[in-house]
Structure formats: structure tokens, C-alpha cells
Amino acid sequence: EAQVTQNPRYLITVTGKKLTVTCSQNMNHEYMSWYRQDPGLGLRQIYYSMNVEVTDKGDVPEGYKVSRKEKRNFPLILESPSPNQTSLYFCASSQGLSRGTEAFFGQGTRLTVV
Amino acid sequence: QQQVKQSPQSLIVQKGGISIINCAYENTAFDYFPWYQQFPGKGPALLIAIRPDVSEKKEGRFTISFNKSAKQFSLHIMDSQPGDSATYFCAASTTGAGSYQLTFGKGTKLSVIP
Numbered sequence: 001e002a003q004v005t006q007n008p009r010y011l012i013t014v015t016g017k018k019l020t021v022t023c024s025q026n027m028n029h030e031y032m033s034w035y036r037q038d039p040g041l042g043l044r045q046i047y048y049s050m051n052v053e054v055t056d057k058g059d060v061p062e063g064y065k066v067s068r069k070e071k072r073n074f075p076l077i078l079e080s081p082s083p084n085q086t087s088l089y090f091c092a093s094s095q096g097l098s099r100g101t102e103a104f105f106g107q108g109t110r111l112t113v114v
Numbered sequence: 115q116q117q118v119k120q121s122p123q124s125l126i127v128q129k130g131g132i133s134i135i136n137c138a139y140e141n142t143a144f145d146y147f148p149w150y151q152q153f154p155g156k157g158p159a160l161l162i163a164i165r166p167d168v169s170e171k172k173e174g175r176f177t178i179s180f181n182k183s184a185k186q187f188s189l190h191i192m193d194s195q196p197g198d199s200a201t202y203f204c205a206a207s208t209t210g211a212g213s214y215q216l217t218f219g220k221g222t223k224l225s226v227i228p
Contacts, residue, residue, distance in 0.1 A: 004157070033216075035218075040123070040220060041220060042120075042203060042218050042219055042220035042221045043158070043203060043218040043221075044218075045215060045216070048215065058215065090157050090158070092157075102148075102160040102163075103148075103150075103160065103216060104159075105150075105157030105158050105159065106157050107155075107156060107157055108155075108156070108157055
């Protein structure tokens with residue numbers, strides 16, 4: 001089954017404690033991205049990756065890091081989480097928007113930073 | 115700077131009625147306009163998409179109307195059903211080389227009441 005898998009689904013952490021949210025896709029997609037979803041603000045892109053070792057900032061990259069060492073994986077790293085990073089996070093993958101193709105989203109990770 | 119403006123923020127429609135969600139964009143380079151549907155606890159999923167070379171696209175009960183001169187597009191859900199209750203996001207992207215960003219509207223929460 002074609003899917004994007006995020007882990008964990010739920011996470012409560014304390015301010016300043018480094019965390020990683022994993023994302024894996026099994027569709028051999030080139031393009032992967034991370035979004036955060038906040039009430040009233042919709043989906044905002046954090047980072048995206050066009051292929052292995054190629055990443056770039058989205059609209060709200062501050063406080064986040066990413067890496068793309070393998071095509072299937074695109075982890076999101078919060079080195080020093082703060083309460084304003086409490087949000088619902090989604091990873092997405094697609095073959096590439098250059099052909100207007102569908103983006104497949106994971107189930108989401110609800111992060112709470114206290 | 116919000117590049118895709120979506121309205122209304124929430125919508126209540128009776129079963130069998132027509133749901134209409136509107137979006138407006140600013141960037142004339144956008145040439146791919148998808149709509150995503152999100153159920154509670156799930157990631158967004160592609161519902162229907164349109165390119166600006168057509169003014170309308172219909173898939174079942176869902177229709178996108180596109181007005182290039184006004185830079186507006188809308189989603190119409192005919193014969194709305196309780197199962198259509200979800201959050202709907204419009205989005206826009208360019209499809210040229212190197213275009214890897216989907217810009218989302220803020221979302222519309224649709225509730226279809228029996």
C-alpha cells in the first residue's frame with residue numbers, strides 16, 4: 001500500500017529537549033516536505049526536499065532542521081523546542097510538482113511543547 | 115503575505131444542499147490549483163484539481179470553477195452529504211521546472227447537517 005508514515009503520532013515534550021519526528025514514504029517519490037497546521041492559519045510549509053541531499057526552506061523554517069540522506073526518509077528535527085512549536089505536523093511526498101502531481105500526506109504528528 | 119485567500123472559514127449546509135468554497139490568488143504564475151479534503155485525525159488528501167486552460171472540472175458531485183481573469187477559483191459540492199463534513203483546503207502551485215511549493219489557503223471547515 002502506497003503511504004507516508006510519520007512517527008510518533010503524538011508527542012509531549014518539554015522546552016529545550018531535542019526531538020525528531022520521522023517520515024518515510026514507500027512510493028519512490030523525489031519530493032518531500034513538512035507542514036505545520038495551526039487553527040486559523042491552515043497548512044504552512046516548513047522545509048522541502050527535491051531529492052537526496054537537496055533541501056530548502058519553506059515559509060516557516062525557524063527552529064526546525066531537516067535532512068535527506070535517503071530518498072524514502074525525511075526527518076524533522078527540533079533541536080530546542082519551544083511552546084510556539086506546539087502544532088500538528090504533516091509530512092508529504094509527491095513525484096514532483098513540475099507535473100502537477102498529487103501530494104500524499106502522512107497521518108500527522110501532534111506535538112505539544114510544555 | 116498570504117498568496118491564496120480562502121473563504122468562508124466555516125460553513126454549515128443542510129443535507130442535499132450546495133456547498134461553495136471560494137479562493138483567490140495573487141501570483142499570476144500559479145498554474146495548478148488542487149483542492150484537498152481533510153477528515154479529523156487524518157492527513158489532507160487530494161480531492162480534485164484544475165489547470166487554468168479550462169474553466170470548469172467536474173468529478174462526481176464535486177466541481178471546480180475557475181476564473182482566470184479574476185484570479186479566483188471555487189469548489190462546489192452538489193447534494194452535500196454528512197460524509198462530506200471535513201476541512202477543505204484550496205492550494206496553488208506553479209508547474210515549471212523547480213517548482214516545489216504548494217501554497218495552501220487557510221481552510222474551510224464544512225459541516226453538513228442531516
